[in-house]
Amino acid sequence: MSPPSNVIDGRALAEQIHGETSRRIVALQAAGVQPGLAFVRVGEDPASQVYVGMKERMSARLGIRSQTQVLPEATSEAELLRLIDLLNADPGVHGILVQAPLPRQIDPTRVYSAVLPQKDVDGFHPTNVGKLMLGDPTGFVPCTPAGVHELLIRSQVTLGGAEVVILGRGNIVGKPLAALLMQKARHANATVTVCHSQTRDLAAHCRRADVLVAAMGVAEFVRADMVKPGAVVVDVGVNRVHDPSAKSGSRLVGDVQFAAVQPVAGKITPNPGGVGPMTIALLMQNTVRAAEQASGRSGSTTDH
Numbered sequence: 404m405s406p407p408s409n410v411i412d413g414r415a416l417a418e419q420i421h422g423e424t425s426r427r428i429v430a431l432q433a434a435g436v437q438p439g440l441a442f443v444r445v446g447e448d449p450a451s452q453v454y455v456g457m458k459e460r461m462s463a464r465l466g467i468r469s470q471t472q473v474l475p476e477a478t479s480e481a482e483l484l485r486l487i488d489l490l491n492a493d494p495g496v497h498g499i500l501v502q503a504p505l506p507r508q509i510d511p512t513r514v515y516s517a518v519l520p521q522k523d524v525d526g527f528h529p530t531n532v533g534k535l536m537l538g539d540p541t542g543f544v545p546c547t548p549a550g551v552h553e554l555l556i557r558s559q560v561t562l563g564g565a566e567v568v569i570l571g572r573g574n575i576v577g578k579p580l581a582a583l584l585m586q587k588a589r590h591a592n593a594t595v596t597v598c599h600s601q602t603r604d605l606a607a608h609c610r611r612a613d614v615l616v617a618a619m620g621v622a623e624f625v626r627a628d629m630v631k632p633g634a635v636v637v638d639v640g641v642n643r644v645h646d647p648s649a650k651s652g653s654r655l656v657g658d659v660q661f662a663a664v665q666p667v668a669g670k671i672t673p674n675p676g677g678v679g680p681m682t683i684a685l686l687m688q689n690t691v692r693a694a695e696q697a698s699g700r701s702g703s704t705t706d707h
Protein backbone atom coordinates (compact mmCIF):
# COMPACT_ATOMS: atom_id res chain seq x y z
CA MET A 404 0.00 0.00 0.00
CA SER A 405 1.39 3.42 -0.89
CA PRO A 406 1.68 5.88 1.99
CA PRO A 407 -1.01 8.56 2.14
CA SER A 408 -0.11 11.60 0.07
CA ASN A 409 0.94 14.64 2.03
CA VAL A 410 -0.45 16.95 -0.67
CA ILE A 411 -3.43 19.02 0.48
CA ASP A 412 -6.19 18.91 -2.13
CA GLY A 413 -7.40 22.52 -2.18
CA ARG A 414 -9.85 21.76 -4.98
CA ALA A 415 -11.59 19.04 -2.95
CA LEU A 416 -11.75 21.25 0.16
CA ALA A 417 -13.14 24.11 -1.93
CA GLU A 418 -15.81 21.75 -3.28
CA GLN A 419 -16.85 20.92 0.31
CA ILE A 420 -17.34 24.63 0.95
CA HIS A 421 -19.20 25.15 -2.33
CA GLY A 422 -21.59 22.40 -1.26
CA GLU A 423 -22.31 24.26 1.99
CA THR A 424 -22.61 27.59 0.18
CA SER A 425 -24.90 26.12 -2.44
CA ARG A 426 -27.35 24.92 0.24
CA ARG A 427 -27.45 28.43 1.73
CA ILE A 428 -28.14 29.90 -1.72
CA VAL A 429 -31.03 27.50 -2.24
CA ALA A 430 -32.46 28.59 1.13
CA LEU A 431 -32.10 32.27 0.20
CA GLN A 432 -33.74 31.75 -3.18
CA ALA A 433 -36.60 29.87 -1.53
CA ALA A 434 -37.10 32.97 0.62
CA GLY A 435 -37.14 35.18 -2.47
CA VAL A 436 -33.55 36.50 -2.17
CA GLN A 437 -31.24 36.22 -5.18
CA PRO A 438 -27.62 36.75 -4.04
CA GLY A 439 -25.85 39.29 -6.25
CA LEU A 440 -22.14 40.03 -6.69
CA ALA A 441 -20.58 42.88 -8.70
CA PHE A 442 -17.04 42.71 -10.06
CA VAL A 443 -15.22 45.85 -11.07
CA ARG A 444 -12.11 45.60 -13.21
CA VAL A 445 -10.12 48.65 -14.31
CA GLY A 446 -7.84 48.19 -17.31
CA GLU A 447 -6.76 45.00 -19.01
CA ASP A 448 -4.31 43.37 -16.59
CA PRO A 449 -4.16 39.80 -17.98
CA ALA A 450 -4.02 38.10 -14.56
CA SER A 451 -7.01 40.15 -13.33
CA GLN A 452 -8.98 39.12 -16.42
CA VAL A 453 -8.31 35.47 -15.63
CA TYR A 454 -9.15 35.82 -11.91
CA VAL A 455 -12.38 37.72 -12.48
CA GLY A 456 -13.38 35.22 -15.17
CA MET A 457 -12.91 32.34 -12.71
CA LYS A 458 -14.97 34.11 -10.05
CA GLU A 459 -17.74 34.89 -12.58
CA ARG A 460 -17.94 31.24 -13.62
CA MET A 461 -18.11 30.00 -10.04
CA SER A 462 -20.83 32.55 -9.24
CA ALA A 463 -22.89 31.27 -12.16
CA ARG A 464 -22.34 27.63 -11.14
CA LEU A 465 -23.58 28.25 -7.60
CA GLY A 466 -26.51 30.48 -8.50
CA ILE A 467 -25.07 33.86 -7.51
CA ARG A 468 -26.11 36.52 -10.04
CA SER A 469 -22.92 38.37 -10.99
CA GLN A 470 -22.22 41.39 -13.13
CA THR A 471 -18.82 42.67 -14.26
CA GLN A 472 -18.11 46.32 -14.87
CA VAL A 473 -14.97 46.86 -16.95
CA LEU A 474 -13.56 50.39 -16.97
CA PRO A 475 -10.74 51.65 -19.21
CA GLU A 476 -7.16 51.87 -17.89
CA ALA A 477 -7.39 55.71 -17.96
CA THR A 478 -10.45 55.83 -15.64
CA SER A 479 -10.16 58.54 -13.00
CA GLU A 480 -10.58 57.83 -9.31
CA ALA A 481 -13.73 60.01 -9.30
CA GLU A 482 -15.30 57.91 -12.07
CA LEU A 483 -14.55 54.68 -10.22
CA LEU A 484 -15.98 56.14 -6.98
CA ARG A 485 -19.18 57.09 -8.85
CA LEU A 486 -19.58 53.50 -10.04
CA ILE A 487 -19.04 52.21 -6.49
CA ASP A 488 -21.76 54.60 -5.25
CA LEU A 489 -24.19 53.15 -7.79
CA LEU A 490 -23.35 49.58 -6.73
CA ASN A 491 -23.61 50.53 -3.05
CA ALA A 492 -27.13 51.85 -3.72
CA ASP A 493 -28.27 48.81 -5.75
CA PRO A 494 -30.30 46.46 -3.52
CA GLY A 495 -29.69 43.55 -5.94
CA VAL A 496 -25.94 43.78 -5.31
CA HIS A 497 -24.96 42.18 -2.00
CA GLY A 498 -21.21 42.04 -2.61
CA ILE A 499 -18.77 44.31 -4.45
CA LEU A 500 -15.26 43.28 -5.50
CA VAL A 501 -12.89 45.79 -7.08
CA GLN A 502 -10.09 43.69 -8.52
CA ALA A 503 -6.54 44.71 -7.57
CA PRO A 504 -4.16 45.93 -8.85
CA LEU A 505 -5.64 49.31 -9.81
CA PRO A 506 -3.98 51.74 -12.25
CA ARG A 507 -1.51 54.21 -10.78
CA GLN A 508 -3.82 57.26 -10.85
CA ILE A 509 -6.25 55.55 -8.46
CA ASP A 510 -5.64 55.38 -4.71
CA PRO A 511 -6.72 51.90 -3.58
CA THR A 512 -7.26 53.04 0.02
CA ARG A 513 -9.88 55.57 -1.08
CA VAL A 514 -11.55 53.03 -3.35
CA TYR A 515 -11.78 50.26 -0.76
CA SER A 516 -13.02 52.74 1.85
CA ALA A 517 -15.86 53.73 -0.51
CA VAL A 518 -17.37 50.23 -0.69
CA LEU A 519 -20.07 49.84 1.97
CA PRO A 520 -18.60 47.62 4.72
CA GLN A 521 -21.65 45.33 4.57
CA LYS A 522 -21.01 44.77 0.82
CA ASP A 523 -17.23 44.52 1.19
CA VAL A 524 -16.86 40.78 0.49
CA ASP A 525 -13.12 41.38 -0.11
CA GLY A 526 -12.67 42.49 3.51
CA PHE A 527 -10.55 45.48 2.49
CA HIS A 528 -12.67 48.28 4.04
CA PRO A 529 -11.07 49.82 7.18
CA THR A 530 -14.11 48.74 9.23
CA ASN A 531 -13.60 45.12 8.25
CA VAL A 532 -9.82 45.35 8.69
CA GLY A 533 -10.47 46.78 12.17
CA LYS A 534 -12.99 44.08 13.06
CA LEU A 535 -10.47 41.41 12.10
CA MET A 536 -7.83 43.02 14.34
CA LEU A 537 -10.36 43.21 17.18
CA GLY A 538 -11.50 39.61 16.74
CA ASP A 539 -15.04 40.76 15.94
CA PRO A 540 -16.53 37.99 13.75
CA THR A 541 -19.24 40.21 12.25
CA GLY A 542 -16.79 41.62 9.68
CA PHE A 543 -15.64 40.16 6.38
CA VAL A 544 -12.19 38.54 6.25
CA PRO A 545 -10.18 38.88 3.00
CA CYS A 546 -10.72 35.77 0.87
CA THR A 547 -7.16 34.50 0.46
CA PRO A 548 -6.19 34.51 4.16
CA ALA A 549 -9.66 33.20 5.06
CA GLY A 550 -9.10 30.45 2.47
CA VAL A 551 -5.68 29.56 3.89
CA HIS A 552 -7.19 29.44 7.41
CA GLU A 553 -10.04 27.21 6.28
CA LEU A 554 -7.61 24.97 4.36
CA LEU A 555 -5.53 24.49 7.52
CA ILE A 556 -8.61 23.81 9.67
CA ARG A 557 -10.09 21.30 7.21
CA SER A 558 -6.70 19.56 6.89
CA GLN A 559 -6.68 19.04 10.70
CA VAL A 560 -3.56 21.17 11.16
CA THR A 561 -3.08 22.09 14.83
CA LEU A 562 -2.83 25.87 15.14
CA GLY A 563 -3.06 26.33 18.93
CA GLY A 564 0.47 27.05 20.17
CA ALA A 565 1.96 26.36 16.72
CA GLU A 566 4.85 28.39 15.37
CA VAL A 567 3.49 29.95 12.18
CA VAL A 568 5.87 31.84 9.92
CA ILE A 569 4.35 33.99 7.18
CA LEU A 570 6.59 35.24 4.38
CA GLY A 571 5.07 38.51 3.14
CA ARG A 572 3.39 41.43 4.89
CA GLY A 573 0.96 42.61 2.24
CA ASN A 574 -2.51 43.94 3.02
CA ILE A 575 -4.20 41.20 0.97
CA VAL A 576 -2.53 38.13 2.52
CA GLY A 577 0.30 38.48 5.05
CA LYS A 578 -1.12 41.06 7.48
CA PRO A 579 -4.70 39.72 7.64
CA LEU A 580 -3.49 36.11 7.88
CA ALA A 581 -1.28 37.02 10.84
CA ALA A 582 -4.28 38.66 12.54
CA LEU A 583 -6.47 35.59 11.93
CA LEU A 584 -4.01 33.00 13.18
CA MET A 585 -2.86 34.90 16.27
CA GLN A 586 -6.34 35.71 17.55
CA LYS A 587 -7.62 34.24 20.78
CA ALA A 588 -10.16 31.92 19.23
CA ARG A 589 -10.87 28.32 18.39
CA HIS A 590 -8.71 27.18 15.45
CA ALA A 591 -6.19 29.98 16.05
CA ASN A 592 -3.94 30.84 19.04
CA ALA A 593 -0.78 30.44 16.95
CA THR A 594 2.52 32.21 17.61
CA VAL A 595 2.92 34.17 14.39
CA THR A 596 6.11 35.59 12.89
CA VAL A 597 5.79 37.79 9.81
CA CYS A 598 8.94 37.94 7.67
CA HIS A 599 9.63 40.39 4.85
CA SER A 600 12.34 41.80 2.62
CA GLN A 601 14.18 43.40 5.57
CA THR A 602 14.09 40.30 7.81
CA ARG A 603 17.53 39.17 8.99
CA ASP A 604 18.29 35.46 8.52
CA LEU A 605 14.93 34.65 7.04
CA ALA A 606 15.86 30.99 6.51
CA ALA A 607 16.40 30.53 10.26
CA HIS A 608 12.87 31.86 10.93
CA CYS A 609 11.48 29.49 8.29
CA ARG A 610 13.21 26.48 9.83
CA ARG A 611 11.45 27.12 13.16
CA ALA A 612 8.00 27.02 11.57
CA ASP A 613 5.45 24.29 12.24
CA VAL A 614 3.37 26.03 9.57
CA LEU A 615 5.17 27.99 6.85
CA VAL A 616 3.06 30.23 4.59
CA ALA A 617 4.80 31.67 1.52
CA ALA A 618 3.04 34.80 0.27
CA MET A 619 5.73 37.19 -0.83
CA GLY A 620 5.52 36.72 -4.58
CA VAL A 621 9.06 35.53 -5.29
CA ALA A 622 9.17 32.56 -7.65
CA GLU A 623 10.27 29.29 -5.97
CA PHE A 624 11.87 31.14 -3.05
CA VAL A 625 11.31 28.44 -0.40
CA ARG A 626 13.89 25.66 -0.69
CA ALA A 627 13.91 22.28 1.07
CA ASP A 628 16.64 23.36 3.50
CA MET A 629 14.36 26.18 4.78
CA VAL A 630 11.67 23.73 5.92
CA LYS A 631 11.62 21.82 9.21
CA PRO A 632 10.90 18.13 8.53
CA GLY A 633 7.19 17.52 9.06
CA ALA A 634 6.18 21.19 8.75
CA VAL A 635 3.01 22.22 6.93
CA VAL A 636 3.86 24.35 3.88
CA VAL A 637 1.28 26.60 2.23
CA ASP A 638 2.14 28.23 -1.09
CA VAL A 639 0.11 31.36 -1.85
CA GLY A 640 2.40 32.65 -4.62
CA VAL A 641 1.44 33.05 -8.25
CA ASN A 642 4.45 34.13 -10.32
CA ARG A 643 4.81 34.19 -14.07
CA VAL A 644 8.33 33.16 -15.11
CA HIS A 645 10.01 33.12 -18.49
CA ASP A 646 10.09 29.62 -20.03
CA PRO A 647 11.19 29.32 -23.64
CA SER A 648 10.03 25.67 -23.70
CA ALA A 649 6.41 26.69 -22.98
CA LYS A 650 4.12 27.51 -25.90
CA SER A 651 3.31 30.94 -24.46
CA GLY A 652 6.96 31.59 -23.54
CA SER A 653 6.15 31.63 -19.81
CA ARG A 654 4.60 29.54 -17.05
CA LEU A 655 3.18 30.05 -13.56
CA VAL A 656 5.08 28.94 -10.47
CA GLY A 657 4.48 29.41 -6.75
CA ASP A 658 6.74 30.78 -4.01
CA VAL A 659 7.81 27.23 -3.04
CA GLN A 660 10.09 24.74 -4.80
CA PHE A 661 7.37 22.11 -4.67
CA ALA A 662 9.27 19.04 -5.93
CA ALA A 663 12.14 19.57 -3.49
CA VAL A 664 10.03 20.60 -0.47
CA GLN A 665 7.26 17.99 -0.73
CA PRO A 666 9.35 15.07 0.61
CA VAL A 667 10.43 17.16 3.64
CA ALA A 668 7.01 18.63 4.48
CA GLY A 669 4.40 16.97 6.67
CA LYS A 670 1.72 18.48 4.47
CA ILE A 671 2.01 20.82 1.50
CA THR A 672 -0.33 22.64 -0.85
CA PRO A 673 0.10 22.11 -4.58
CA ASN A 674 0.18 25.14 -6.83
CA PRO A 675 -2.13 25.36 -8.69
CA GLY A 676 -4.87 23.44 -6.88
CA GLY A 677 -4.11 24.56 -3.33
CA VAL A 678 -4.89 28.06 -2.10
CA GLY A 679 -6.43 29.41 -5.35
CA PRO A 680 -9.65 27.38 -5.25
CA MET A 681 -10.04 28.16 -1.54
CA THR A 682 -9.86 31.91 -2.24
CA ILE A 683 -12.77 31.62 -4.65
CA ALA A 684 -14.72 29.40 -2.23
CA LEU A 685 -14.38 31.98 0.55
CA LEU A 686 -15.46 34.78 -1.80
CA MET A 687 -18.65 32.86 -2.59
CA GLN A 688 -19.18 32.19 1.13
CA ASN A 689 -18.66 35.87 2.00
CA THR A 690 -21.15 36.87 -0.71
CA VAL A 691 -23.82 34.54 0.57
CA ARG A 692 -23.31 35.84 4.09
CA ALA A 693 -23.66 39.42 2.81
CA ALA A 694 -26.96 38.43 1.16
CA GLU A 695 -28.15 36.68 4.33
CA GLN A 696 -27.34 39.70 6.46
CA ALA A 697 -28.93 42.14 4.01
CA SER A 698 -32.14 40.13 4.06
CA GLY A 699 -32.18 39.80 7.85
CA ARG A 700 -31.49 36.09 7.80
CA SER A 701 -28.95 34.09 9.86
CA GLY A 702 -25.25 33.87 9.10
CA SER A 703 -24.23 37.12 10.69
CA THR A 704 -20.67 36.08 11.56
CA THR A 705 -17.71 34.39 9.92
CA ASP A 706 -18.35 30.70 9.61
CA HIS A 707 -15.92 29.26 12.11
Ligand code: GUN
Binds near residue numbers: 501503504525545546
Ligand atom coordinates in the same frame (compact mmCIF):
# COMPACT_ATOMS: atom_id res chain seq x y z
N1 GUN B 1 -5.98 40.78 -6.45
C1 GUN B 1 -5.30 39.73 -5.95
N2 GUN B 1 -5.98 39.17 -4.94
C2 GUN B 1 -7.12 39.88 -4.81
C3 GUN B 1 -8.24 39.77 -3.94
O1 GUN B 1 -8.33 38.92 -3.06
N3 GUN B 1 -9.23 40.70 -4.13
C4 GUN B 1 -9.15 41.66 -5.07
N4 GUN B 1 -10.15 42.52 -5.15
N5 GUN B 1 -8.12 41.79 -5.88
C5 GUN B 1 -7.12 40.89 -5.76
